[in-house]
Amino acid sequence: MDKLLIIDDLWISYYKDGKKAYAIRGLNLEVNYNQIVGIVGESGSGKSTLGHAIVGLLPSNSRVEKGRILFEGTDLTKINRRDFYRFRGKNAIFMIFQDPMSSLNPTMKIYDQLREAVQGKRSSNEDFSLTRWFLGNIRKDIIIENKDIIEALKKVGFKNPKEILVKYPHQLSGGERQRIMIAMAYLLKPKLLIADEPTTALDVVTQAQVLKMLLELKDEYKTSIIFISHDITLVSQISDRILVMYGGILMEDGSSEEILKNPLNPYTKGLISSLPIYFKGEGRISPIPGFPPNIFNLPAGCPFHPRCSSNMSICKLQMPKIKKIGESHYVACHLYG
Amino acid sequence: MSHVTSMVNVQNLKVSYRIKGRIKVAVDNVSLNIDKGETLGIIGESGSGKTTLGMALLKLVKIDSGKIYFKGKDITLLKEKDMKDIRRLMQLVPQDPYSSMNPRLKIKDIIVEPLLAYTKSDTLEIKEKMERVIEQVGLDSSVAERYPHELSGGQRQRVLIARALIGDPEFIVLDEPTSNLDVSIQAQILNLLLDLQEKRNLSYLFITHNILVAKYMADRIGVMYNGKLIELGTTKNIINNPLHPYTKELIESIPLAGFKSRLKAYNVLDVQEPIVLKGCVYANRCKLAKEICKIKPPDIINYNNGHKVACHLYT
Amino acid sequence: MNTSLMKILTKNVNLLLGTIIIMFFIVMAIISVINIHLLTRYNPNQINFSEANLPPSILHIFGTDQEGRDVFSRVLAALPIDVSIPYIIVGASVLIGLIVGIISGYFGGILDEILMRFTDIFLAFPGILLALAISEILGSSHLAYRLYFSALALIIVNWPVYARLVRGQVLQIKSMPYITLAKVAGLGNYQIMKRHVLPHLIPILLVYSTLDMGTIILSYSILAFFGLGAPPPTPELGRMVYDGLSALPQNWWSSVFPALVITLMALGYSLAGDGLRDLLDLRS
Numbered sequence: 001m002d003k004l005l006i007i008d009d010l011w012i013s014y015y016k017d018g019k020k021a022y023a024i025r026g027l028n029l030e031v032n033y034n035q036i037v038g039i040v041g042e043s044g045s046g047k048s049t050l051g052h053a054i055v056g057l058l059p060s061n062s063r064v065e066k067g068r069i070l071f072e073g074t075d076l077t078k079i080n081r082r083d084f085y086r087f088r089g090k091n092a093i094f095m096i097f098q099d100p101m102s103s104l105n106p107t108m109k110i111y112d113q114l115r116e117a118v119q120g121k122r123s124s125n126e127d128f129s130l131t132r133w134f135l136g137n138i139r140k141d142i143i144i145e146n147k148d149i150i151e152a153l154k155k156v157g158f159k160n161p162k163e164i165l166v167k168y169p170h171q172l173s174g175g176e177r178q179r180i181m182i183a184m185a186y187l188l189k190p191k192l193l194i195a196d197e198p199t200t201a202l203d204v205v206t207q208a209q210v211l212k213m214l215l216e217l218k219d220e221y222k223t224s225i226i227f228i229s230h231d232i233t234l235v236s237q238i239s240d241r242i243l244v245m246y247g248g249i250l251m252e253d254g255s256s257e258e259i260l261k262n263p264l265n266p267y268t269k270g271l272i273s274s275l276p277i278y279f280k281g282e283g284r285i286s287p288i289p290g291f292p293p294n295i296f297n298l299p300a301g302c303p304f305h306p307r308c309s310s311n312m313s314i315c316k317l318q319m320p321k322i323k324k325i326g327e328s329h330y331v332a333c334h335l336y337g
Numbered sequence: 338m339s340h341v342t343s344m345v346n347v348q349n350l351k352v353s354y355r356i357k358g359r360i361k362v363a364v365d366n367v368s369l370n371i372d373k374g375e376t377l378g379i380i381g382e383s384g385s386g387k388t389t390l391g392m393a394l395l396k397l398v399k400i401d402s403g404k405i406y407f408k409g410k411d412i413t414l415l416k417e418k419d420m421k422d423i424r425r426l427m428q429l430v431p432q433d434p435y436s437s438m439n440p441r442l443k444i445k446d447i448i449v450e451p452l453l454a455y456t457k458s459d460t461l462e463i464k465e466k467m468e469r470v471i472e473q474v475g476l477d478s479s480v481a482e483r484y485p486h487e488l489s490g491g492q493r494q495r496v497l498i499a500r501a502l503i504g505d506p507e508f509i510v511l512d513e514p515t516s517n518l519d520v521s522i523q524a525q526i527l528n529l530l531l532d533l534q535e536k537r538n539l540s541y542l543f544i545t546h547n548i549l550v551a552k553y554m555a556d557r558i559g560v561m562y563n564g565k566l567i568e569l570g571t572t573k574n575i576i577n578n579p580l581h582p583y584t585k586e587l588i589e590s591i592p593l594a595g596f597k598s599r600l601k602a603y604n605v606l607d608v609q610e611p612i613v614l615k616g617c618v619y620a621n622r623c624k625l626a627k628e629i630c631k632i633k634p635p636d637i638i639n640y641n642n643g644h645k646v647a648c649h650l651y652t
Numbered sequence: 653m654n655t656s657l658m659k660i661l662t663k664n665v666n667l668l669l670g671t672i673i674i675m676f677f678i679v680m681a682i683i684s685v686i687n688i689h690l691l692t693r694y695n696p697n698q699i700n701f702s703e704a705n706l707p708p709s710i711l712h713i714f715g716t717d718q719e720g721r722d723v724f725s726r727v728l729a730a731l732p733i734d735v736s737i738p739y740i741i742v743g744a745s746v747l748i749g750l751i752v753g754i755i756s757g758y759f760g761g762i763l764d765e766i767l768m769r770f771t772d773i774f775l776a777f778p779g780i781l782l783a784l785a786i787s788e789i790l791g792s793s794h795l796a797y798r799l800y801f802s803a804l805a806l807i808i809v810n811w812p813v814y815a816r817l818v819r820g821q822v823l824q825i826k827s828m829p830y831i832t833l834a835k836v837a838g839l840g841n842y843q844i845m846k847r848h849v850l851p852h853l854i855p856i857l858l859v860y861s862t863l864d865m866g867t868i869i870l871s872y873s874i875l876a877f878f879g880l881g882a883p884p885p886t887p888e889l890g891r892m893v894y895d896g897l898s899a900l901p902q903n904w905w906s907s908v909f910p911a912l913v914i915t916l917m918a919l920g921y922s923l924a925g926d927g928l929r930d931l932l933d934l935r936s
Binding site (some may be wrong): 042043059067203204207208211212214215230232233234236237238257270271274275276279280284285286287288289291292 | 376382383397408447449483488489491519521522524525527531546547548549550552553554555556572573578586589590591592593596597600
């Protein structure tokens with residue numbers, strides 16, 4: 001079966017103050033068509049770097065050292081920065097961020113931005129916007145009608161879209177701005193949507209709304225979604241698969257149920273046991289001791305071993321390789337081979 | 338509850354401020370109390386007024402009307418110079434560990450600051466207190482000589498907790514103390530806070546938007562929406578038996594078991610419209626709104642054994 | 653010398669160069685006051701028409717002016733005033749500006765409003781013209797004290813800039829959460845200012861005032877040029893430039909050398925200020 005996205009032995013490096021570190025080491029992952037994949041990790045896990053790498057938005061002090069990112073067969077790592085626009089936007093890859101304010105041009109009205117996002121048409125305001133750079137050059141082949149824009153806004157919950165169209169981003173709340181970004185996704189109908197902590201800055205009710213909209217996006221347009229978050233329960237609720245990352249490597253990969261019911265990697269287990277699930281006084285959660293890793297100061301071998309209660313001597317020396325345990329459950333841990 | 342047995346007692350508190358020429362009421366007629374050794378959790382969205390409430394209890398913002406009692410004493414109108422002795426007993430652990438510390442000061446200076454108002458800086462006694470409190474929060478003594486930028490988020494949060502403890506306070510306001518932290522670190526900090534509460538019999542006002550954290554930390558929970566306290570009760574009651582439609586909406590939005598199926602039944606809500614000035618603050622969003630809800634704001638009533646709610650469904 | 657100081661100076665070329673220039677002129681000014689004849693055999697005020705308008709030579713390094721006075725000696729004699737007056741002007745401006753800025757920024761309210769409107773008035777005028785006007789009005793009848801009035805005029809015109817600068821910084825700091833925490837800790841306003849506000853202000857003021865020295869040197873020289881400085885025959889660089897104008901173009905050295913010295917002094921502070929800015933910005 002054809003896969004939408006295949007990541008093959010990806011290594012991404014990162015430079016700071018003359019020192020080099022790896023944000024991602026030897027990552028392998030696959031995303032099918034019409035599938036939601038969740039990537040869970042804490043600071044230093046590399047999850048955000050992954051999202052940016054796929055969409056070609058790595059910062060200038062970071063680059064792909066090794067490996068391939070195959071989007072429908074094309075290796076995105078080999079694409080020139082300038083030509084990347086062909087893979088972003090309509091029918092291709094789109095990304096929404098934690099802070100939509102940085103994707104929206106504060107001097108352009110919402111209408112102009114939505115129009116520009118889809119048509120790539122130069123609006124009267126020539127100023128730079130991340131969306132425009134993101135989507136690249138003018139795509140004359142795409143025609144969009146105003147009614148499509150109105151429809152998209154209705155889908156994301158704006159009862160009076162015409163009012164919203166003439167507003168500027170700063171006149172909207174955080175939740176509203178995120179809805180605009182999802183409206184953009186509805187208009188673009190991307191094959192792959194990367195959502196990087198899209199609800200972290202939102203309250204819990206708006207968060208549920210955003211998740212619902214993402215599910216609808218997937219159901220209606222068969223968009224695959226990579227949902228990046230630090231919240232494993234949140235991710236498990238809408239993802240088909242979950243990937244757990246730590247210190248730049250993939251620790252575990254399985255279906256949502258499998259990961260939650262039967263976590264194999266000690267880190268995954270620790271992550272789940274760190275969740276505050278009890279009522280006060282009815283139990284204590286068991287946090288993982290120690291601190292999350294600093295990628296410039298990673299320990300040798302498995303990056304988790306300093307905090308791992310199942311630490312063995314081999315963990316200090318060798319990085320664990322991914323092994324298949326069960327139907328569709330993969331784990332990287334010396335406990336399993 | 339009489340204000341003699343409480344640690345903190347607030348009656349009809351109102352706090353408002355000017356923004357862009359208009360007046361916004363951040364805390365609207367809120368009454369609550371916190372007993373000795375208990376944690377009152379306050380949950381709500383951003384803009385609900387929960388942070389302002391915490392600030393008001395510590396007399397850090399100007400109060401429009403209402404009363405605040407601390408250990409039985411009316412501190413509402415006390416001037417700053419008379420607050421000095423009380424300040425020692427009530428402390429704050431703020432939300433953002435990054436900007437809450439002066440980057441030019443060493444950790445040791447940051448931690449001992451609460452003692453400086455009462456004694457001179459370099460006594461041996463102060464040094465011993467600092468070392469003891471660093472140990473109590475689980476930090477290595479070497480952090481004392483470091484600067485804030487050298488520490489991780491979790492370590493900084495522990496420093497702020499150490500600082501709050503050094504004067505042996507009895508009441509601490511914690512404003513989203515773990516919101517910027519990784520899940521595993523958050524768990525460590527939450528357990529630390531519980532341990533400290535047990536050891537020192539501390540009272541907490543725990544402000545958070547994370548309902549699961551509130552569930553784990555609080556004995557009772559108050560729910561705020563747009564400046565109003567719309568529900569107040571024991572944690573079990575609030576979580577298992579929410580009365581107010583907003584509280585129910587919050588509980589249902591938590592991504593836990595059954596969430597996925599609930600999501601399927603969800604309708605993408607309309608974006609919130611501006612608040613109607615009369616009537617219930619939640620009327621615009623409420624699916625169960627009646628005519629009266631748009632006209633008259635509901636009073637908070639005691640529904641059942643200390644479980645209070647402000648909603649016309651129950652009047 | 654302190655080794656870390658040496659390390660700082662050697663890494664930062666601007667600072668090093670600027671400091672050398674500044675130190676050089678201060679030393680020259682001190683020697684000039686103690687005994688000018690350690691550096692020159694001539695009397696700066698000795699008029700000698702037979703030696704007038706001599707070009708620069710081994711005998712007269714900077715040549716002689718229209719009245720036969722050795723320009724180099726006059727420059728040396730002018731240094732004590734021209735080196736020290738800017739310190740007085742900048743020092744007083746900083747002090748006044750600091751006090752006003754802290755009061756305004758920290759306490760706010762109506763006091764802040766009044767003070768800021770007050771500074772607005774001064775900031776609205778082009779500094780030099782205002783200083784000229786003030787000095788002229790104040791000092792017109794007392795020739796001997798003209799230079800002090802000019803200094804005063806420059807202080808009057810200059811302090812609002814510092815007040816604004818300090819107030820801006822204080823406002824920024826005031827809104828920082830660690831100030832709120834200090835209040836929770838029970839610290840009083842005075843303690844907060846001493847502990848948090850002042851240490852933050854000092855590096856900024858240091859950089860700004862150093863750069864300002866260059867500007868003030870030029871401003872004061874302009875005032876002296878127009879006769880608002882020390883009364884003749886006391887030599888003064890700005891006045892010397894004016895005096896030498898009528899001798900142009902044949903006798904260029906009477907104006908040019910004093911002007912070069914002014915420029916070099918200003919440059920020294922400019923370089924040092926830039927160097928300080930780099931140094932302090934990098935650290936924080």
